[in-house]
Amino acid sequence: MVLYIMCSLALAFLNPVLVLGGMNVTRPNILLLLMDDMGWGDLGVFGEPSRETPNLDKMASEGMLFPNFYTANPLCSPSRAALLTGRLPIRNGFFTTNSHARNAYTPQEIVGGISDSEILFPELLKKAGYINKIIGKWHLGHRPSYHPLRHGFDEWFGSPNCHFGPYDNKQIPNIPLYRDWNMVGRYYEEFNINHKTGESNLTQIYLQEALEFIYSQAVAQQPFFLYWSIDATHAPVYASRPFLGTSNRGLYGDAVREIDFSIGKILNLLNLTGIAKDTFVFFTSDNGAALISAPMQGGSNGPFLCGKQTTFEGGMRVPGIAWWPGHVAPGQVSYQLGSIMDLFTTSLSLAGLEIPRDRAIDGIDLSPVILESKETERPIFYYRGNELMAVRLGQHKAHYWTWSNSWEELSQGINFCPGQNITGVTTHMQVEHSINPLLFHLGRDPGEKYSISVLSTEYEDAVNRISYVVQQHRDSMVPGEPQLNVCDLAVMNWSPHGCEKLGKCLTPPQSNPWKCVWPH
């Protein structure tokens, strides 16, 4: 099937009358390219020294680069929930209250997931006539009620959880992949990742899925939302054979090169089919690079402090590129503080839809920024689980709590800030600074190394401004029902829908729920 599509597309590309544009859509297609654990510093355009992302660099030069773009959480599931709901994880339920300030996500023993009470923007796009597809990782819960096709998507090819494994299908089942409602196989069975060589053709499969979907919608002149949520840069990192060993950066770089290649193909197809001018494309990542997996399995956060799991810049500042030929002028850099949650609001705005008014929405509409370079002051909130750890406003960032991870974890070699140690900042205890927040100027000091003296007028002015914003934020905060508190082996992917047809149903153990333990 994949081969067939490759051939048909290849033939189509030779046909000069392929161009299908002229739909005159007022509602642009929306294409989100979401990376997994890719760091800000992994792109050539953001200074990766080996500069192996020519297609992404070209995308930036043809569009608008966001050096101040943030995810909503330093971990995958909450970020993805925030992206699709436009709301902080503390509101949409993607957090835990089992312990203070803990990152939590959706491993396959998690009971919770995305609540029916949350509105995902594809739900709204769908009502406006969009066809919505997710390719790749979902990560908002794997139990049937959390299925993406129940939350606004029309099509899905990918997996509900991380591609961890291989498991024994006895104590732990291998993670399934779905096509729409039905599983089509499991990782390490039908969809292999060779841990020794790092080989897997999954990115190629996800690429072909994207090309096929885009091509079909272009032919049908059908507005679409495609959420290309691939995971090759999340450990265990993988690349297909033609890319293995091609990077100067090792296996992680091979994965980046394959993704860069794939994005080149996708943008090229938008151009070839004539729908580039009708398609808003945004590239970003779910959190900072996982330095704990570096150098073979983790990326780079450039000049920023620490990585994934932390609320330092390396954990939450992510690459951001907007591309929309004919609408977004080429070669721009925006200094706007942007958030992954803005993609909710911006997508609705571009589709001409109303933003829900019955709930707090944290994302702002970036279309004035993208289309008219009109920037807005807004804060960035850095949460870790149920705790507001830090706030950025303008160039200043105030830390109310600092924590890297525990001394116990560190002594086991778990280090989210390898090679970096800033006394009183990268703390291995949870340290509260609420009375005198630790203040940094991210323009002069993007690495959060030089805290500003509490005795300075700069400190007083900045902390006053930030405190006001924090007070407003706290006063109006209504946390959601925490979804990431309860675990149960019985809810794992034993018998996903469709397993019968494949003869791949497994027997779950008895239900025995427990309070999930989130160590950091």
Add this chain to the structure above:
Amino acid sequence: MVLYIMCSLALAFLNPVLVLGGMNVTRPNILLLLMDDMGWGDLGVFGEPSRETPNLDKMASEGMLFPNFYTANPLCSPSRAALLTGRLPIRNGFFTTNSHARNAYTPQEIVGGISDSEILFPELLKKAGYINKIIGKWHLGHRPSYHPLRHGFDEWFGSPNCHFGPYDNKQIPNIPLYRDWNMVGRYYEEFNINHKTGESNLTQIYLQEALEFIYSQAVAQQPFFLYWSIDATHAPVYASRPFLGTSNRGLYGDAVREIDFSIGKILNLLNLTGIAKDTFVFFTSDNGAALISAPMQGGSNGPFLCGKQTTFEGGMRVPGIAWWPGHVAPGQVSYQLGSIMDLFTTSLSLAGLEIPRDRAIDGIDLSPVILESKETERPIFYYRGNELMAVRLGQHKAHYWTWSNSWEELSQGINFCPGQNITGVTTHMQVEHSINPLLFHLGRDPGEKYSISVLSTEYEDAVNRISYVVQQHRDSMVPGEPQLNVCDLAVMNWSPHGCEKLGKCLTPPQSNPWKCVWPH
């Protein structure tokens, strides 16, 4: 005078018949833009998050970017001597043997300087009909025999030493500025730098000097070499009033913005006068950013380890951009390992001149890289004073010695690696690793965090290759006469040539030479 030139140039630029090209020179003009303590990570194109170098970024997009470009020493004077001689400081004498592995330079109490036995490439260019000018910092010795006009330059406007001060002209004289043979004033007297505000118009003066020189040579159709060796990013950092407070990065960023603006003006003049296609331009820096002066007075080394004074990447990897419209194709990235010493060889090659054969030259000819993208494998040697600390070959770097600085200095707050601490790597003792060099893969691990296991075949292969190169290098090494061993208060800038006319001669103390102390 400066104002007059500004006006005459401004008028000239309005005249569409200004274009003076069509010289059909076979010998291109050579313009070296040498920064002082500017780090690899200070350019937008190398990932500085505030992205405030639009002109340099444009220069890169119109030319060739070198992400693997190195200086020859982590300190100013030896780097500059290496640039002009094409030879490692250990050969050209810009080192000390007073203590092991110490950085040394040319403060005004230094007795030594550039030896008459060294050939500086402007000397050769001059014989081939070039007019050579240095604008800014010389730093190869300030005593009369070391004067730039005795070493190949026809014109000079600038200073022999760093713009340190203000001094009292009793214990220590203020540093002079020269026009050609005569001093024209002193720092903090005729040429002020306000330490409180950071204001100084020196970059504007250096810019006007450059514009005037280029314009004159263009009018005269005279091949030229211009060495624009400015120092606004060296502490004490400065910027002129229109730039103060304009950067998101503080005073250091203001200085960078003014330099970026100035380079934009210079390249624009090359275009306006029609000589851009006849002018090879190279932008680089003398060493990595001085992290000890950060954040207000120091720059960024991006993802690299430590800064100026060290032989980690942050100390010696520097920005490199080649620009030559019509000859260097736009938008290229070269992975060539380049060295500041290559500018010696490349300049001679572009001018059609022979490379001296009577001595070892460490620089290679980059013209095949720049003009035909033909890359060459070559090692990079990282010296600290008289010691070969490390060697890069391909992606591998082997450290034979590690040292950041002493515990004593560290305890006084002198830190060349702030916020960075890698056990066994950023050592505060001089640690020898000659038997089993510390090996890093700079592609996977540009931050030198993860040393490669001595038990791996990768280690064995890489160290074998590097050891062979090191052996060859050591076998053929003939160190020069060390120039940086002797200091004497009597040699300071008491009575520079021309002081009589200005009534600014000072009385030197009795000569009392001592062995200079180089603490790191």
